[in-house]
Amino acid sequence: GENVEQHPSTLSVQEGDSAVIKCTYSDSASNYFPWYKQELGKGPQLIIDIRSNVGEKKDQRIAVTLNKTAKHFSLHITETQPEDSAVYFCAASSSRQLTFGSGTQLTVLP
Amino acid sequence: KAGVTQTPRYLIKTRGQQVTLSCSPISGHRSVSWYQQTPGQGLQFLFEYFSETQRNKGNFPGRFSGRQFSNSRSEMNVSTLELGDSALYLCASSHAGPPAYEQYFGPGTRLTVT
Numbered sequence: 322g323e324n325v326e327q328h329p330s331t332l333s334v335q336e337g338d339s340a341v342i343k344c345t346y347s348d349s350a351s352n353y354f355p356w357y358k359q360e361l362g363k364g365p366q367l368i369i370d371i372r373s374n375v376g377e378k379k380d381q382r383i384a385v386t387l388n389k390t391a392k393h394f395s396l397h398i399t400e401t402q403p404e405d406s407a408v409y410f411c412a413a414s415s416s417r418q419l420t421f422g423s424g425t426q427l428t429v430l431p
Numbered sequence: 432k433a434g435v436t437q438t439p440r441y442l443i444k445t446r447g448q449q450v451t452l453s454c455s456p457i458s459g460h461r462s463v464s465w466y467q468q469t470p471g472q473g474l475q476f477l478f479e480y481f482s483e484t485q486r487n488k489g490n491f492p493g494r495f496s497g498r499q500f501s502n503s504r505s506e507m508n509v510s511t512l513e514l515g516d517s518a519l520y521l522c523a524s525s526h527a528g529p530p531a532y533e534q535y536f537g538p539g540t541r542l543t544v545t
Contacts, residue, residue, distance in 0.1 A: 355533065364435075364521055364536035365474075410474065418487050419464075419534060421474040 323348040325413050327422025334401050335430050342425045344411035345393040351413040354387060354394050359408045359424075368409075369396070401429045432458060435524050435537035443543045449510040452540045456503050456524030462486075463505040464534060465497060468519040480505055481527060509542075517544045 324347040334340050346354075352373040357365035371378045371385045371394065378385050382401075387394040398405055406429045411422040436455045444450050456463050464487075465477040476489040480499035497507040503524075509516055519541050523534040 357536070362538075364538045367533055367535060370533060412474075418476050418479065418489070419466075420476070423473050 323351060323413055323415060323418075323420040325411060325420050325422045327411050327425060329425060330423065331426045331428075333428045333430060336401060336403060338401055340396075340398045340401055340405070340427055340429075342396045342409055342411070342427070343393060344395070344413075344422050345391075346413040346420075347392065348413070348415050349389075349392065350415040353414040354385070355412050355414075355419070356383075356385060356396050357410045357412065357421075359410065365410060398427075401427075403429050403431055405429050435522060435535055437520075437522050437537040437540050439540060440538065441541045441543075443545060444512050445545055446512055446514060448512050449508060450512060450542060451506055451508045452520055452522075452542075454505045454507075454522030454524075454537060456505070456522075457535055459526070460524035460535075461503050461527045462525045462532070463499055463503065464523045464525070465505070465507050466521045466523065466536075467491075468521055468539070469517075474521070477507065512544045514544050516542065518542060 327344045355370035358368045359365045369383050371387050382399045384397040408424045410424050412419040438453045462481045464479040468474045479487040483499045494510045499505045519539040521539045523536045525532040525534045
């Protein structure tokens with residue numbers, strides 16, 4: 322089955338700096354890669370996603386890149402703000418099932 | 432549009448008991464997936480239902496079961512509870528069909544087994 326590895330597990334950045342979270346996947350048939358943000362006491366919130374026919378996607382301060390050859394994808398957050406502090410999960414899907422990475426605790430320091 | 436709702440939000444049960452959790456998907460969504468979230472194992476897929484049929488199942492014992500009703504609402508049941516079943520149970524809904532569509536999560540049900 323699919324295996325998704327996510328790094329780093331914790332990340333601290335100064336407000337205004339950029340943050341990058343990286344994931345690798347094992348199943349070459351995976352074709353959908355969402356990113357979720359989970360705040361304390363809440364369910365994961367879909368923040369951006371990318372499909373395998375696209376190399377990069379951007380939504381305001383958030384961008385995701387996908388390298389199918391290397392089987393890795395990354396989340397980039399620019400101009401970080403304190404409200405970006407949360408746990409971020411990457412996921413990969415080859416059918417209808419999402420396999421999640423282990424999560425990254427992002428802390429934005431004021 | 433209302434989001435995914437889950438009831439109850441918190442639940443405390445004793446070992447050996449059974450529990451039923453409920454999920455109402457976003458209006459118009461026909462697929463409901465269930466996930467278990469624990470600090471040690473992270474987010475793990477339990478099963479997915481579409482049009483009252485289980486389409487996909489994760490690697491969990493038969494004590495974990497589910498169903499979906501004609502209005503797309505879904506329930507999951509855990510029988511003979513064990514301490515290790517303590518977790519946040521999340522439900523996610525999506526439109527339908529392969530490949531995977533965007534899944535939107537509810538707030539979860541926090542189950543504590545004592």
